[in-house]
Amino acid sequence: MTRRKLAILVGIAIAIGALALIFWPSAKTEDHAREDEHGHEDGEAPEGAIALSDEQIREAGIELATVRTGATAELVFPATVEASPTASARIDARASGIVRSVGKTLGDHVVHGETVARIESADAAALASQASAARARVTELSAAYDRERRLFEENVTARQDLEAAQANLSVARSELQRAQAAVAAAGVSGDGRSLAVTSPLTGRITAAPIVLGAFVDAGNELFRVVDPSGLQIEVALPYADASRIQPGDEAMLIVGDGREIGARVRSVTPSLDPQSRSATAVLSLARGVPGLQPGAFLQARIRPSGEIHRDRIVVPEDAIQVVEGRDVVFVRTQTGFQAREVEVGARSSAQVTVLSGLQEGWRIAAANAFLLKAELGKEGATHGH
Numbered sequence: 268m269t270r271r272k273l274a275i276l277v278g279i280a281i282a283i284g285a286l287a288l289i290f291w292p293s294a295k296t297e298d299h300a301r302e303d304e305h306g307h308e309d310g311e312a313p314e315g316a317i318a319l320s321d322e323q324i325r326e327a328g329i330e331l332a333t334v335r336t337g338a339t340a341e342l343v344f345p346a347t348v349e350a351s352p353t354a355s356a357r358i359d360a361r362a363s364g365i366v367r368s369v370g371k372t373l374g375d376h377v378v379h380g381e382t383v384a385r386i387e388s389a390d391a392a393a394l395a396s397q398a399s400a401a402r403a404r405v406t407e408l409s410a411a412y413d414r415e416r417r418l419f420e421e422n423v424t425a426r427q428d429l430e431a432a433q434a435n436l437s438v439a440r441s442e443l444q445r446a447q448a449a450v451a452a453a454g455v456s457g458d459g460r461s462l463a464v465t466s467p468l469t470g471r472i473t474a475a476p477i478v479l480g481a482f483v484d485a486g487n488e489l490f491r492v493v494d495p496s497g498l499q500i501e502v503a504l505p506y507a508d509a510s511r512i513q514p515g516d517e518a519m520l521i522v523g524d525g526r527e528i529g530a531r532v533r534s535v536t537p538s539l540d541p542q543s544r545s546a547t548a549v550l551s552l553a554r555g556v557p558g559l560q561p562g563a564f565l566q567a568r569i570r571p572s573g574e575i576h577r578d579r580i581v582v583p584e585d586a587i588q589v590v591e592g593r594d595v596v597f598v599r600t601q602t603g604f605q606a607r608e609v610e611v612g613a614r615s616s617a618q619v620t621v622l623s624g625l626q627e628g629w630r631i632a633a634a635n636a637f638l639l640k641a642e643l644g645k646e647g648a649t650h651g652h
Contacts, residue, residue, distance in 0.1 A: 315606035317597070317642050330634035331599060336580055336627050342511065343613075346502045346520065346550070346567035348559055354497020355561070356467045358490040360483040361453060364388030367461055371490070373475045377466040382454060383490055384464040384477055395459030398450045401443035408436040470494035473561065493561055500530060500550035502567045506539060509546035511571045518550050521566040522559070529553035532569065568613075579612075580621045583633040587611060587619050588640040596621070597639045599630035604639055 319327075364386040371383040415432040418424040454463020474491035483489070500520060504512055512535055520528040530550040539546055550567065586596050587609070594611050597604040609624030625631070632639055 313605070315595075315643065316600070317603045317606075317639055319603035327638050328635045329632050329638060331630050332583055332586065332633040334580055334582065334625050334627055334629045334631060342508055342569050342571065344502045344504065344508075344567050344569065346500050346565045348561050348563040348565065349499055349501050350493045350561045351497045351499045354468070354470070354494040356470075356492045357488055358383065358464060358466060358492065360386060360464070360485055360487045360489055362386065362388040362390035362462055363484045364390070364462070364482070366477060366479055366481050366483060366489075369477055369479050371472055371475070373472055375472050376470075377472060377492060378469045379466060381466050382463045383466055383472075385454075385456065385461040386464060386483065387461045391453065391455045391462045392459050394446070394450050394453055394455050398443070398446040401439065401446040404439045405436070405443050408432070408439045412436045464489055466490070466492050468492060468494055470497075495557075495559065498552060498556075498559060498561065499533070500552065500565065500567060502548040502550060502569070503543060504535070504546045504548050506544055506546075509535070509539070512548050512569055513572060516572050517570045519568045519570075520550070520552075521568070522556070523563075523565075526556075528556055530567070580625055580627065581618045582621055582625070582631065584619050586631050586633045586636050588636055590640060590643060595640075596625060597632040597636055598625075599632070604632060606639075606643060 324331075365388075366384060367387045368385045369383075371377055371381075377383060412429075412432040412435075415424060415429045419426060419429040454465060455461070456463075470492045472490055473493045475489075477483075477489040512532060514532050514534055516532040518530040518532060520530050522528060530552050532548050533551045534549045536547045548569070582596065587594055588597070589595070590606060593608050595606045596609050598607050607624055610622040612620035612622050
């Protein structure tokens with residue numbers, strides 16, 4: 268190789284090296300930019316990302332849940348609180364007379380058999396008189412029987428006279444027992460002037476139209492009593508949905524203050540109301556609810572058994588957090604969590620239906636997810652400064 272050719276080759280090599288030095292930094296920058304798009308290399312995490320190790324997640328008490336499809340169908344109906352037949356009572360006047368005392372008023376608690384008022388009535392005097400007459404009759408016939416017994420023992424009278432006296436005394440004693448039972452049932456006072464008005468069940472007085480000193484007729488309403496533990500919920504079911512609801516179906520009741528109460532369908536009427544063209548479902552409460560009164564209106568969400576939306580996702584209510592006015596869920600990543608905006612649907616029984624934004628199989632933060640929301644707020648404040 269001549270010296271001229273060698274010089275040419277050396278010149279070409281130097282030129283190639285110079286071009287490599289010029290273009291290599293830009294190529295490296297492009298690679299970094301490509302990596303930055305995935306949030307790996309530029310040192311700044313994607314928006315909404317929170318870096319947490321497995322140990323930190325455990326220490327914070329953040330529980331994870333797997334996203335699953337298959338939300339149970341829910342039907343929403345208006346409902347009314349009613350007292351069951353065995354949990355409500357109307358207290359009427361047993362006899363005509365004047366109201367002489369009132370022991371209870373609206374809202375008071377009463378127990379079974381407690382006297383709530385007294386009525387002065389001629390019926391009380393009649394019952395007391397009957398008892399008194401029956402008592403005197405027993406006294407009279409008892410003396411007659413003792414006399415016949417002594418005479419029989421002295422062989423003065425025949426056995427049949429003794430047996431007749433004994434039979435008459437037994438009849439008189441039976442009549443006295445009946446008269447005394449009537450006096451006790453009516454609650455006749457000791458002076459025989461008034462009758463007691465008593466409560467047939469334990470509960471609270473929900474109506475008290477009684478007026479002290481007023482004259483009442485037999486059958487007039489004086490009080491109404493309801494046992495709060497015996498309330499039931501009645502739901503009007505439209506014709507199209509009546510056949511979908513069956514006894515045993517789970518339900519959720521939404522009270523006016525936002526409380527949720529578990530319930531279950533106890534029965535469904537087999538026929539439609541001729542006027543409203545609807546059936547009635549009766550729901551039993553899972554527990555007593557303080558403050559719930561007959562006549563109150565609720566919203567009932569009933570889940571027909573066997574009806575499941577295979578394409579819907581349901582997550583625990585704790586997983587949904589509101590960040591800057593948006594509903595988000597924190598999805599587990601390799602380095603921590605990523606906040607993802609979601610569209611939510613119905614909420615019921617501590618579960619929320621997610622219409623979009625999640626995929627089946629993802630792991631999300633459930634219990635204590637609000638800690639991630641707080642951490643996200645701290646990072647946003649730091650970046651703002």
